[in-house]
Amino acid sequence: MAEAHQAVAFQFAITDEGISLHFDREAVKSALRSYFRGHGKKILRLRAAIYSGVFPASPVSLVVILALVTGLWLAGYDLSLGVFPALLSLARWIGYSGTYLTIIFLLSYSIFLWTLFSYLQQFTLKLLLMYKGFMFEPRGKPSLVTQLWFKSVQIVTGRQRPQLYSYQRSLPRLPVPRLKDTCRRYLQSARALLNDDEYREMEGLVKDFQEGPGKKMNAYLYLKSWWANNYVTDWWEQYVYLHGRSSIMINSNYYACDNSGFSLTSLPAARAGLICHIQARLKDKIETERLAPLVSNGIPLCSAQFERTFGTTRIPGIEADKLVHRPGAASNHVVVYKSGRWYCISLYHKKKLLTPVDLEWTMEQIMEDSDAELRPGEEHLAALTAADRKSWAEMREKYFMTGVNRTSMEILEKAAFMIMFDDLEPSLYVEVSIIHNELMITINSPCLPFHHFCHSRN
Structure with missing residues (x-):
């Protein structure tokens, strides 16, 4: 009800005595909470970018350096080797003086030293991570050198909690073989x-x-x-993966999720709603970098693959395809496929993530809508992506660039991920499913009569 409070938060009237202004404090607080909730993700992304950019240094080290520089300056020691007094003299000569100028210089110089300190830590961590001796030792019996190396990595990284992309700057470059x-x-x-x-x-x-x-x-x-950092990735993606003109259906790999291995309910709608909610939370953690990076035996692994897990589409082209990634609110919905019909479900209502119960109710409505009349061609829409890439690009340019077809295609391509309900009877079977150019080997149990989801769309 924040919007309703906001509408009546301020009331004013013009009388003979002047302007009368009244406002409701609770309404103002509610409006402010609504504002900050809407901009919370932007603040989290900015905070994560700062933390990842200086890791393994931390903002606490900036405070320590600022206190050290200020204390030594007041005690008569100059850590800038004469640069700081020269800048102050130049500022006074120009006409700027005062205590605030000294504070600005102290803060600027502290940030400069903090930046150098963070780069030194990153470079030291990169040198340590180049060690590969542990790979050739028996499991559970590390040598003294490996133990010292592991302790050194722990000392350099400190105790702060890393963000998802915190280790990216410190990972060693991919070596070029002779x-x-x-x-x-x-x-x-x-x-x-x-x-x-x-x-x-x-x-x-x-x-x-x-x-x-x-x-x-x-x-x-x-x-x-x-x-x-990797001399292979961009060339492979551009000139091998995206330039391939054959059908993708059996020639490339796709993100997919099979049976999760546990069952809390046998209701497909309930499981689909829960999976939608969990995946939406995972998407939010990835975009705000609150997901912990993968670290195996003290060795951080590259997190670049997480960036395009959700909201990523491969657009067909005549000569080469194009990968399009839409983060944040640009992909806050999912597409559901059931009995040849396509449905769009928003994951948020007034910038608040829907609960599993709300999503379950929506899935139930979709399952009950199975008797609705199919639109012409809707059932076979996914078959278009099974053609070679040039033919699919020509058909997309010809039939999906205007009107309702373009709108529908944009909804499909901007989805965070897709959910496909299975029409087969619940039983234990192994099935190769080809849905919207997605090749999935699915193992279904009696409690899971539907495919979980697939991330990429082609």
């Missing part, structure tokens, strides 16, 4: 597929490549590895 080793491994893998004559011919080709264009190509990789 060209000689790459060619040797290729010949080893090809030996089992070739006879003696073919293998000798392949050895000659590999030698020509190694002494010719291979040197230049490997030099490009070395050059790129200096400014890219």
Whole structure:
């Protein structure tokens, strides 16, 4: 009821004695709570970006550095090596003076030292994470060097709780293998597929490549590895994954979720509502970086794969496809597929996440709507994405760029994820399902007669 309170929060009237102003304090508080609730995620994202940007340093270390610099300055010691007094003299010469100017300089210099301190910690952590000796030791019997290394990592990272992307700046770069080793491994893998004559011919080709264009190509990789944490990812995604023109249905991998392994209820609508609620909370934690990063035996793993888990779509193109990611409120709904019909469900009401009970009631309405008349072509809409990418791009450009088709396609592509209800009888079976260009191997139990969800849409 915050909006209703806000509407009557302020009342004023013009009388002979002047303007009479009245306001309701509770209404004002309610309106302010509504405002901050709407901007809470933006504040959390900004806070997470600051924490991740300086990790393993923390804002507490900024306060310590500021107190140290200020205390030494008041005691007559200058940590800036003469830079700070020179700036003060220059400011006074220009015409600016006063205590506030000293405070600004002290704060600015403390932030500068704090930034250097955070980069030094990140660089130290990156050097420590380059150690790989633990990988070649027996499980449960680490050497003294590994134990000292693990303690050093703990000391550098401190006790603060990392955000989802806190370790990204400190992860080691992907090393470029030597060209000689790459060619040797290729010949080893090809030996089992070739006879003696073919293998000798392949050895000659590999030698020509190694002494010719291979040197230049490997030099490009070395050059790129200096400014890219992973010299493979973007090129692979752009020139291999997105440039593939064949059908995606059996040629690529997709996010999917099979049976979760536990059953609190046998009602499909209740399970679907609960899954929707849990996935929405996970999406919110990822976007605000409140999800803890994966750390295995003290080694942090890359969290880049979490960024496009929800609200990501592959748009078909004539020459190459395009990945589109819509974070935040741009993908605050889900699409449900049941008996050839498509439904759109909003996950939020007045910026508040719907409860599992509310979502269960909505799923029940969808299941009871199974006798409704199908729209022309609605049942076979997903089959269009099973074609090769060029044909699908041409059909999308021709039939889905105007009118209700464009609106419907945008709803599908902007969804956080999709839920597909199964029409088969509840029983234990293994099924390969192809739904909206999603290939899923699903193991269903008697308590779960529907597919959970799929993230990517093509």
